[in-house]
Amino acid sequence: MIVHLVDGTYELFRHFYGLRRFTQGEDPPFGAVAGVLQTVLQMIEQGATHLGVATDHVIESFRNGLWPGYKTSAGVERALLAQFHPLEDALVAMGVAVWPMVELEADDALASAAALAARDRNVEKICIWTPDKDLAQCVVGDRVVQVERRTGVIRGATAVREKFGVDPERIPDYLALVGDTSDGYPGLPGIGKVTAARLVNRHGALEDFPAEAFGANRELALLFKDLATLRTTAPLFRTVDALAWRGPTPAFETLASRFGAPRLWTRARAARPDSTAPAPPPRSRGRQSSKRRPGRPD
Ligand SMILES: [Mn+2]
Numbered sequence: 447m448i449v450h451l452v453d454g455t456y457e458l459f460r461h462f463y464g465l466r467r468f469t470q471g472e473d474p475p476f477g478a479v480a481g482v483l484q485t486v487l488q489m490i491e492q493g494a495t496h497l498g499v500a501t502d503h504v505i506e507s508f509r510n511g512l513w514p515g516y517k518t519s520a521g522v523e524r525a526l527l528a529q530f531h532p533l534e535d536a537l538v539a540m541g542v543a544v545w546p547m548v549e550l551e552a553d554d555a556l557a558s559a560a561a562l563a564a565r566d567r568n569v570e571k572i573c574i575w576t577p578d579k580d581l582a583q584c585v586v587g588d589r590v591v592q593v594e595r596r597t598g599v600i601r602g603a604t605a606v607r608e609k610f611g612v613d614p615e616r617i618p619d620y621l622a623l624v625g626d627t628s629d630g631y632p633g634l635p636g637i638g639k640v641t642a643a644r645l646v647n648r649h650g651a652l653e654d655f656p657a658e659a660f661g662a663n664r665e666l667a668l669l670f671k672d673l674a675t676l677r678t679t680a681p682l683f684r685t686v687d688a689l690a691w692r693g694p695t696p697a698f699e700t701l702a703s704r705f706g707a708p709r710l711w712t713r714a715r716a717a718r719p720d721s722t723a724p725a726p727p728p729r730s731r732g733r734q735s736s737k738r739r740p741g742r743p744d
């Protein structure tokens with residue numbers, strides 16, 4: 447089976463600003479929510495059987511206690527912020543596994559879910575749907591890959607190395623040196639992408655760098671690495687069976703209408719795993735359905 451892990455925070459931003467290009471300043475109150483639901487439903491219609499969505503229930507996380515400049519909700523528009531909780535509720539009603547993060551970030555949830563799913567030998571592939579470079583650290587060979595929805599680019603370990611110049615497990619070291627302006631830490635002064643990759647390839651993990659490589663900035667570099675390191679220990683589910691989509695709950699009908707997208711309900715009903723055949727074959731909880739509904743959305 448293939449497991450799909452979706453960055454719900456990224457999707458909400460993407461749909462919010464995508465929609466705005468057509469609505470000229472009028473933000474429909476649940477427009478981005480409907481957009482994300484439509485994206486997730488499309489993945490299901492195109493064959494995804496096991497999926498989960500990570501969201502930031504609040505933007506602030508434990509990382510704000512580590513570094514004063516770390517990103518907060520201050521820069522996020524109210525009309526967008528107001529759609530996070532409705533999205534979480536709607537995904538639950540649609541029957542989709544959702545992980546609303548409070549202490550941790552959605553990125554940590556994606557990393558934790560990928561680590562949990564990777565333990566299951568029946569999982570052939572884990573697709574992490576986000577363009578965020580943080581998640582490159584979770585890539586493993588061609589089994590755990592990062593997928594960019596907009597470009598269709600799929601990155602396994604070789605592609606991560608080509609893009610950043612370092613292996614996936616060295617991404618936190620690399621990011622600590624170059625910084626990440628969208629997350630709110632600057633990296634070390636005077637170290638660009640090329641130098642960072644060269645240093646990491648020469649010395650390995652930051653902890654193993656010779657003291658003279660940082661000068662006075664060693665503690666700072668290690669702090670940035672801590673910020674860049676995704677947590678993989680969130681107990682999000684026990685087995686990947688918890689990620690199997692079994693169809694919408696009745697509550698989804700009301701929600702879909704409220705979001706101005708009643709078709710989401712009819713589509714979700716039609717996409718239910720047991721609604722396709724007139725006389726459905728007996729379904730065990732085992733995933734022979736992944737044979738019947740092959741492939742991954744693209
Ligand atoms: Mn991130």
